[in-house]
Amino acid sequence: MLIFLELFLLGFAVSFVGTNTGGGSLVSIPAMIAMGLPPTIAIASARISSIGSLIAGLRAFHKHKKVDVKTALPAALISIVGASIGAVIMAHFPTVWLMRTAGILTIALLGIAYFFRKYHYHLKQLSPSKKIIGYCLFLFTSLIGGFFGGQGILTTIIYVLFFNKTMSESAGTRKINSLIGNLGPCIIYLFYHFVDWPVVFALMFGTMLGSTAGAHYGIKKGDVWLEKLFILVSILLAVRLLLVDVA
Numbered sequence: 001m002l003i004f005l006e007l008f009l010l011g012f013a014v015s016f017v018g019t020n021t022g023g024g025s026l027v028s029i030p031a032m033i034a035m036g037l038p039p040t041i042a043i044a045s046a047r048i049s050s051i052g053s054l055i056a057g058l059r060a061f062h063k064h065k066k067v068d069v070k071t072a073l074p075a076a077l078i079s080i081v082g083a084s085i086g087a088v089i090m091a092h093f094p095t096v097w098l099m100r101t102a103g104i105l106t107i108a109l110l111g112i113a114y115f116f117r118k119y120h121y122h123l124k125q126l127s128p129s130k131k132i133i134g135y136c137l138f139l140f141t142s143l144i145g146g147f148f149g150g151q152g153i154l155t156t157i158i159y160v161l162f163f164n165k166t167m168s169e170s171a172g173t174r175k176i177n178s179l180i181g182n183l184g185p186c187i188i189y190l191f192y193h194f195v196d197w198p199v200v201f202a203l204m205f206g207t208m209l210g211s212t213a214g215a216h217y218g219i220k221k222g223d224v225w226l227e228k229l230f231i232l233v234s235i236l237l238a239v240r241l242l243l244v245d246v247a
Contacts, residue, residue, distance in 0.1 A: 003035060004202040011049065011206025016214035019057040020171050020226055021233040022152020025050065026240060028203070029149060037199065043090060044194035045203060046149055048186050053207035054179040060215035061172025071163055072176035078135060079142035079181030086146025087185035091192050100242060107238045110157065110231065126164060134162030138177065145178065146185040152178065153234050167226040168219055 010031055018024025025046045032042035061067050137158050145151035155177055159170035189195055218226050 004198065006035065007032070007199060007202040008206040011053070011203040012210035012213075013206075015053040015057075015207040015210035016217075017229070017233060018152065019053060019060075019211040019214040020167075020218035021230045022154075022156050022171075022174065023150045023233060023237045024053075024152070024207075025149030026237045030240075032199070037196070040090070040192075040194045041196050041199070043148060044189035044192075045196050045199045047145075047182060047189065048195060049200045049203035049207055050149075051179065051182055051186075052204040053211035054175050054182070056208045057211040057215045058172065058175040058179065060212055061168070061175065061219070064168075064172075064219050066168045066172035066219065067176065068163075068165070068169065068173045069176065071159075072173045074135060075138045075177045076180035078138045079145070079177045080184045082139040082142030083146035083181040084184030084188060086143040086148075087188040088146075089143075090147045091188065091194075104238075104242070107235070110234055110238075130162050134158050137162070142177070142181050145181060146188075150237065153230075153237060156230065157234075167223045167230055171215075171218065171226065 010028055014024040014028045014031075018027075025043075028046050029039075029042045032046065033039055037045070058067065138155065141151040141154040141158065144154070152174060155174040156167070156170045159165040159173055160167065163170075165173060218229075
């Protein structure tokens with residue numbers, strides 16, 4: 001019974017921050033592996049339990065008009081394809097190489113975002129080519145999500161860079177990507193019997209409460225606070241990705 005309490009507390013703590021920044025599974029999955037769960041079970045359980053936190057967070061951000069459904073729906077359809085491919089890869093291949101790639105890409109996109117903001121990039125008019133590049137990048141980020149998780153950080157950066165969203169708008173809008181994109185991987189995880197339902201429910205209850213509380217707190221603090229938190233969490237998790245050694 002103690003492990004279920006630990007999973008509940010883990011879900012709450014990770015989703016409180018992760019609902020604003022993304023990347024929560026990059027903490028929860030290694031933590032579950034450290035608890036003794038097999039990596040495939042940890043990845044699948046984290047992915048399915050995230051449905052609860054995504055719904056809770058989406059409701060909170062939508063209430064404050066921070067969700068752009070029109071922009072998110074095409075990205076969500078792309079995410080189903082990428083995440084399904086990633087889930088199949090996860091069932092057959094080791095994860096280390098993709099984690100390294102995700103870490104490098106996170107740092108690179110953070111650098112690009114800083115460059116554009118410093119040199120007068122701020123809420124310029126969207127161009128078709130800019131949006132196309134952004135949507136293409138969603139295919140890669142969703143593949144990472146289906147493979148391991150933690151794509152929220154990259155998705156947030158893409159919405160800020162290529163769709164001119166604020167941090168809070170990005171945090172709200174990307175939840176549609178993740179929620180719809182979860183459908184394919186969840187079916188695949190069930191097919192391969194990777195889902196441990198007691199683990200899922202314990203984690204999900206924690207993530208739902210943490211995501212709701214975190215979303216309201218993040219919106220209250222504002223975009224400047226969210227951006228600072230996002231940069232800090234992104235750098236720490238990117239370094240973790242570069243150093244991670246998943247069994």
